[in-house]
Amino acid sequence: MRAAEALARAGLKPILFDEAERPGGQIYRQPPTAAGHTASTIYGFEARKAEAVHRVLHDCGDRVDYRPKTLVWNLFGRRLDLLTGDGHATQSFDRLILATGAMDRTLPFAGWTLPGVFTLGGAQIALKAQGVAIGRRVAFVGAGPLLPLVTHQYAKAGVEVVAALDATPFSAKVAQVRGLLAAPSTFAKGLWYTARNRVRGVGIRNGVRALRVEGGERVEALVWRDASGTEHRVECDAVGASFGLRAEAQLADLAGCRFAFAAELRQWMPERTPEGRSSIPEVYLAGDGARIGGADVAELQGARTALALLEDLGRGVDRGAVARLDRALARQARFRHALDAAYPFPRHLVDAIGDAEIVCRCEGITAGTLRQAARDREAGEVNRAKALTRVGMGRCQGRVCGEAAAELVAQASGRELERVGRLRGQPPVKPIPIVVAAQ
Amino acid sequence: MAALFHRLVDRRGEPVPFTIDGEPASAQRGDLLITALLLQRTTLRRFEFGPAHRAGFCLMAACQDCWVLLADGRRVRACSTVVEPGMAVLVEGDGPG
Numbered sequence: 001m002r003a004a005e006a007l008a009r010a011g012l013k014p015i016l017f018d019e020a021e022r023p024g025g026q027i028y029r030q031p032p033t034a035a036g037h038t039a040s041t042i043y044g045f046e047a048r049k050a051e052a053v054h055r056v057l058h059d060c061g062d063r064v065d066y067r068p069k070t071l072v073w074n075l076f077g078r079r080l081d082l083l084t085g086d087g088h089a090t091q092s093f094d095r096l097i098l099a100t101g102a103m104d105r106t107l108p109f110a111g112w113t114l115p116g117v118f119t120l121g122g123a124q125i126a127l128k129a130q131g132v133a134i135g136r137r138v139a140f141v142g143a144g145p146l147l148p149l150v151t152h153q154y155a156k157a158g159v160e161v162v163a164a165l166d167a168t169p170f171s172a173k174v175a176q177v178r179g180l181l182a183a184p185s186t187f188a189k190g191l192w193y194t195a196r197n198r199v200r201g202v203g204i205r206n207g208v209r210a211l212r213v214e215g216g217e218r219v220e221a222l223v224w225r226d227a228s229g230t231e232h233r234v235e236c237d238a239v240g241a242s243f244g245l246r247a248e249a250q251l252a253d254l255a256g257c258r259f260a261f262a263a264e265l266r267q268w269m270p271e272r273t274p275e276g277r278s279s280i281p282e283v284y285l286a287g288d289g290a291r292i293g294g295a296d297v298a299e300l301q302g303a304r305t306a307l308a309l310l311e312d313l314g315r316g317v318d319r320g321a322v323a324r325l326d327r328a329l330a331r332q333a334r335f336r337h338a339l340d341a342a343y344p345f346p347r348h349l350v351d352a353i354g355d356a357e358i359v360c361r362c363e364g365i366t367a368g369t370l371r372q373a374a375r376d377r378e379a380g381e382v383n384r385a386k387a388l389t390r391v392g393m394g395r396c397q398g399r400v401c402g403e404a405a406a407e408l409v410a411q412a413s414g415r416e417l418e419r420v421g422r423l424r425g426q427p428p429v430k431p432i433p434i435v436v437a438a439q
Numbered sequence: 440m441a442a443l444f445h446r447l448v449d450r451r452g453e454p455v456p457f458t459i460d461g462e463p464a465s466a467q468r469g470d471l472l473i474t475a476l477l478l479q480r481t482t483l484r485r486f487e488f489g490p491a492h493r494a495g496f497c498l499m500a501a502c503q504d505c506w507v508l509l510a511d512g513r514r515v516r517a518c519s520t521v522v523e524p525g526m527a528v529l530v531e532g533d534g535p536g
Contacts, residue, residue, distance in 0.1 A: 019500065019519075020519075021521075026499050029499075031469060032469050032471065032521045034452075034468050034469040034521050035450060035452065035468070035469025035470075036450065036452065036468070036469060103497060103499060103501040103502075104497060106496075106502075113486075113491065113493070115443060115481045115482050115492055115493065115494035116443050116481065116494065117496070118495065118496055118497070118498065119496060119497050119498075119502075121497060121498070121499060122495070122496060122497045122498035122499065125498040125499060125518075126444065126474075126498060127447070129471075129498075130444075130470065130471060130474045131446060131447050131448030131449075131450065132444040132445060132446050132447060132448075132474055132478065133444065133445055133447055134443065134444060135443060135444075135445075136445055157447050158447065159447070217481065217482075217492070218441070218443065218481040218482075218494075237443070238443060248501065361496070361502070361504060362503065362504075363488060364486065364487075364488035364489050394503070395503035395506070396501065396502050396503045396504075399501050399502060399503075400496070400497075400501075400502050400504075430500070430503070431503060431506075431516075
């Protein structure tokens with residue numbers, strides 16, 4: 001939205017395709033319009049920022065051509081294929097800014113497919129967008145700053161949070177305090193959530209090792225091992241569990257953008273210059289859809305990327321604004337670097353995945369099947385493993401299973417994660433009715 | 440049947456009558472279909488590849504776990520579809536094969 005706003009201010013009339021019904025993405029997700037004004041939105045500290053973001057499009061008026069409830073399901077050359085309320089449509093473009101956001105980074109654990117297990121992001125959306133809790137006695141598991149935030153939001157809303165478990169070590173956070181102070185107000189907020197959680201008796205346990213959900217037809221308990229190896233069991237009726245975030249970069253992939261492997265994050269992401277340019281001249285990238293940076297970074301990058309686009313069109317831009325944005329982004333980058341190190345990817349949870357666990361939720365493929373293919377059928381590359389086992393072929397197209405699958409293939413084949421590669425993207429990026437594809 | 444979700448904020452929205460496997464149910468205007476269903480049950484659909492059920496996962500239209508079948512033949516993603524009066528959801532009626 002910040003990108004659209006900057007382009008509109010420069011006299012362009014950008015088209016903004018939004019898959020959702022209302023602006024705000026997921027971080028500032030709004031309840032459905034039908035919920036009316038009585039719907040409560042629980043943003044805490046971020047209420048003012050959320051309101052500001054929601055107002056952007058309103059203030060732009062008809063200077064931005066806003067197309068909600070429109071799925072961009074394919075990109076080919078300079079043409080987009082769209083699914084709208086009226087069926088199929090196409091849109092050609094001269095320049096494209098992709099701000100496609102992120103989803104939770106998920107890892108399999110025993111019992112994770114039981115009804116009642118959701119991602120941390122999902123637990124938060126239930127609260128924000130619907131005013132519901134995922135359960136009455138909820139356990140949260142995470143490996144990122146979302147964990148203290150969601151724990152705080154649920155506890156504040158009066159839900160019984162029976163456990164808040166961090167799969168990363170406390171020492172990693174202590175080691176990063178200096179870097180985290182690059183964004184002092186964000187750091188202070190984090191401390192506030194931690195303090196409030198402790199006061200409410202929901203102190204976060206760090207360094208958590210294996211976990212498993214127990215239950216017949218739905219979640220009944222969470223069993224976990226603490227840093228010293230002691231096993232604990234807590235009764236609950238819902239679990240919110242996910243381990244950081246991952247970029248939704250499917251359209252960048254279809255656009256032909258070059259991807260690079262970030263070893264410290266153990267993730268692939270599209271290459272992006274600090275100004276927002278990709279390896280494809282007409283395509284720009286902003287926000288979590290290129291690299292996880294959080295809501296503030298997304299706003300800054302949206303504005304900065306629009307200025308890069310305007311420069312590329314030969315238009316003059318406010319150099320003062322560019323310098324301010326670059327300085328703010330550099331500061332945020334220092335903070336982000338520290339935050340990523342404070343919450344390192346919990347590789348020990350990959351080791352803990354038993355052969356009988358489902359890795360591919362869509363198709364029900366187990367870790368054992370995937371490991372065997374990697375070992376015995378020389379499927380040491382993730383697309384070959386997909387072809388042999390079907391992991392990644394389901395409706396989610398590898399969103400949920402892809403990273404865990406690559407880790408498992410790397411382990412079983414004895415190869416470095418980077419060599420295992422990443423799942424090749426293909427259209428449609430999300431399921432569409434077949435009649436639309438035929439149009 | 441037990442439920443997964445429970446309301447923290449009662450919008451006191453207009454009631455939205457719908458059905459689940461033919462049985463009458465009620466939601467509030469503004470409820471997503473996933474909310475409407477999980478406020479009164481623990482499952483959304485049968486899993487196609489084994490004897491299990493699913494109840495959604497990410498709530499942000501990414502994981503594709505929450506697709507439900509309607510009696511009129513449409514399949515909709517429950518977390519991105521607002522419940523409408525008269526929607527006829529089939530949960531146990533959506534068998535494998």
